[in-house]
Amino acid sequence: MTQPTASSPQTPDIEVDVLVVGAGGCGLVAAIAADAAGASVAVLEKQSRLAGNTSLSSGSIPGAGTRLQAAAGVDDGPDLFRDDLMRVSGPHDADHLTERLAGISAELVEWLIDEAHVGLTLVAGYRHVGHSVTRLHAPPSRTGAELMADLEAEADRRGIPVAPGQPVVELTVADGRVTGALARDADGRESRIGAKAVILATNGFGGARDLVAELCPGAEAATYAGSTGSTGEALRWGRALGARTGNLGAYQGHAGLAARSGVLVTWTVVERGGYIVGADGKRIGDETLGYSAFAGVELAAGGPLYMIYDERIEADVAKGQPEFAEVARMGDAVAGATAADLADAIGVPGDALAATLDAAAASAEGKADAHGRMAWGLGALQPPYRATRITPALFHTQGGLAVDDDARVIGAGGAPIPGLYAGGGAATGISGREGGDGYVSGNGLLSALGLGLIAGRSAAAEAAAPVGEETETVQQGEMT
Numbered sequence: 001m002t003q004p005t006a007s008s009p010q011t012p013d014i015e016v017d018v019l020v021v022g023a024g025g026c027g028l029v030a031a032i033a034a035d036a037a038g039a040s041v042a043v044l045e046k047q048s049r050l051a052g053n054t055s056l057s058s059g060s061i062p063g064a065g066t067r068l069q070a071a072a073g074v075d076d077g078p079d080l081f082r083d084d085l086m087r088v089s090g091p092h093d094a095d096h097l098t099e100r101l102a103g104i105s106a107e108l109v110e111w112l113i114d115e116a117h118v119g120l121t122l123v124a125g126y127r128h129v130g131h132s133v134t135r136l137h138a139p140p141s142r143t144g145a146e147l148m149a150d151l152e153a154e155a156d157r158r159g160i161p162v163a164p165g166q167p168v169v170e171l172t173v174a175d176g177r178v179t180g181a182l183a184r185d186a187d188g189r190e191s192r193i194g195a196k197a198v199i200l201a202t203n204g205f206g207g208a209r210d211l212v213a214e215l216c217p218g219a220e221a222a223t224y225a226g227s228t229g230s231t232g233e234a235l236r237w238g239r240a241l242g243a244r245t246g247n248l249g250a251y252q253g254h255a256g257l258a259a260r261s262g263v264l265v266t267w268t269v270v271e272r273g274g275y276i277v278g279a280d281g282k283r284i285g286d287e288t289l290g291y292s293a294f295a296g297v298e299l300a301a302g303g304p305l306y307m308i309y310d311e312r313i314e315a316d317v318a319k320g321q322p323e324f325a326e327v328a329r330m331g332d333a334v335a336g337a338t339a340a341d342l343a344d345a346i347g348v349p350g351d352a353l354a355a356t357l358d359a360a361a362a363s364a365e366g367k368a369d370a371h372g373r374m375a376w377g378l379g380a381l382q383p384p385y386r387a388t389r390i391t392p393a394l395f396h397t398q399g400g401l402a403v404d405d406d407a408r409v410i411g412a413g414g415a416p417i418p419g420l421y422a423g424g425g426a427a428t429g430i431s432g433r434e435g436g437d438g439y440v441s442g443n444g445l446l447s448a449l450g451l452g453l454i455a456g457r458s459a460a461a462e463a464a465a466p467v468g469e470e471t472e473t474v475q476q477g478e479m480t
């Protein structure tokens with residue numbers, strides 16, 4: 001792979017006001033927002049189709065204080081949301097972004113519906129990890145693929161050029177200002193694009209094992225289940241330009257990847273009363289920590305792990321999330337009429353598994369749980385049982401380039417690097433400094449789409465500013 005670098009400028013093949021690098025959720029929202037603000041925009045995408053993390057996601061976007069919540073009688077607002085986020089993440093390197101993104105979240109959801117024509121509904125029925133109220137909004141199919149299809153359609157409607165198969169390999173820089181980028185296609189053909197502002201929307205570095213080992217070692221042993229496009233170019237370019245970074249050791253994990261097929265076992269199974277045992281048939285912790293935090297518990301425990309649930313939970317979850325049926329279809333839901341049958345089927349000690357089922361049933365019925373778990377969904381498991389062998393996964397890294405409230409990338413001296421913006425996985429996340437336990441459901445898309453909206457508007461404003469004025473503004477933006 002060509003090492004991304006920052007280079008000197010040459011005459012560009014084309015010029016635009018705003019160049020967006022990466023056509024995921026962040027990039028498309030940034031492009032639409034910049035276009036809506038009157039800028040000329042182009043988007044370059046590395047892969048031959050738009051298949052980043054956004055399309056893999058379940059498309060769930062938090063919005064605190066939306067009209068959809070109001071219609072459903074949910075009382076919410078930015079302060080409550082910020083408090084929820086900070087309670088889970090603790091203080092980190094981008095507290096100002098937590099405030100900023102909680103503040104813009106309702107506007108983001110309504111902007112997506114009204115201006116970007118994305119179909120979103122409030123996800124009712126259960127409360128997501130870390131949220132004190134019902135706050136996530138998702139496409140009707142609850143898939144990121146549908147979210148991406150809507151964003152692509154909007155970009156198309158606006159005539160925004162989106163070019164797949166065009167990996168950016170260098171940023172161009174003149175006198176400390178980012179002035180565009182160089183793309184090189186699979187046949188080695190190069191295109192040089194000049195821009196008044198460049199938005200890095202290339203996601204994080206989960207697919208770059210060298211960077212994960214160096215910067216996020218807590219996730220090194222996890223199976224990477226995110227997009228292959230997330231190989232950390234924004235971070236490498238930013239570092240070459242002396243950009244500040246933050247929260248690099250934080251990640252979103254998922255504790256429920258089916259080990260055999262790689263199908264995701266939704267954490268709703270745990271919320272309904274399922275739990276996780278190791279090879280000895282014993283539970284390893286409080287599963288209600290959430291799917292990301294519990295991935296860290298699983299990484300520490302090691303060895304084969306099994307999600308234990310029952311036929312009722314299987315049917316109930318499949319009803320609300322049809323894709324969960326895939327787990328059974330792929331042969332990943334092992335059945336057992338009794339505890340002994342199930343233990344035999346998965347190869348764990350029968351006595352130990354029976355004792356675990358008895359103890360968990362007692363906890364679900366009100367006895368104090370050895371691991372401190374309080375919530376048991378549908379109550380004690382009932383035969384016939386199910387078990388799925390699982391493994392912890394890394395979905396995406398949560399650290400990246402430090403950005404200010406306008407999504408401008410911060411340089412070594414604390415002032416923004418002129419002409420350079422970042423959002424989504426390319427920027428510092430809001431999920432704590434280290435590990436997977438600072439992640440609240442929806443943090444990924446909030447950073448991607450929220451910073452995309454902010455970056456698109458800010459970059460368009462910078463592009464429209466008279467020459468000279470924008471440099472002055474940029475220099476004033478010291479981060480404290």
Ligand SMILES: Cc1cc2nc3c(=O)[nH]c(=O)nc-3n(C[C@H](O)[C@H](O)[C@H](O)COP(=O)(O)OP(=O)(O)OC[C@H]3O[C@@H](n4cnc5c(N)ncnc54)[C@H](O)[C@@H]3O)c2cc1C
Pocket residue numbers: 021022023024025026027044045046047050051052053054055056057058059060061166167168169201202203204225226227229230231233252395396423424425426441442443444445446448
């Ligand atoms: C299975 C799964 C489920 C998830 N579910 C949720 C959820 O429900 N809610 C939530 O908030 N988060 C979720 N997340 C996290 C969320 O998907 C990400 O945080 C978010 O999509 C990141 O958006 P992005 O635009 O930054 O990155 P992406 O959507 O990955 O887009 C980045 C794009 O940049 C391209 N690119 C990279 N390098 C270059 C280059 N050099 N030149 C040109 N293009 C480049 C990539 O190919 C890619 O298309 C989930 C993640 C996974 C893996």
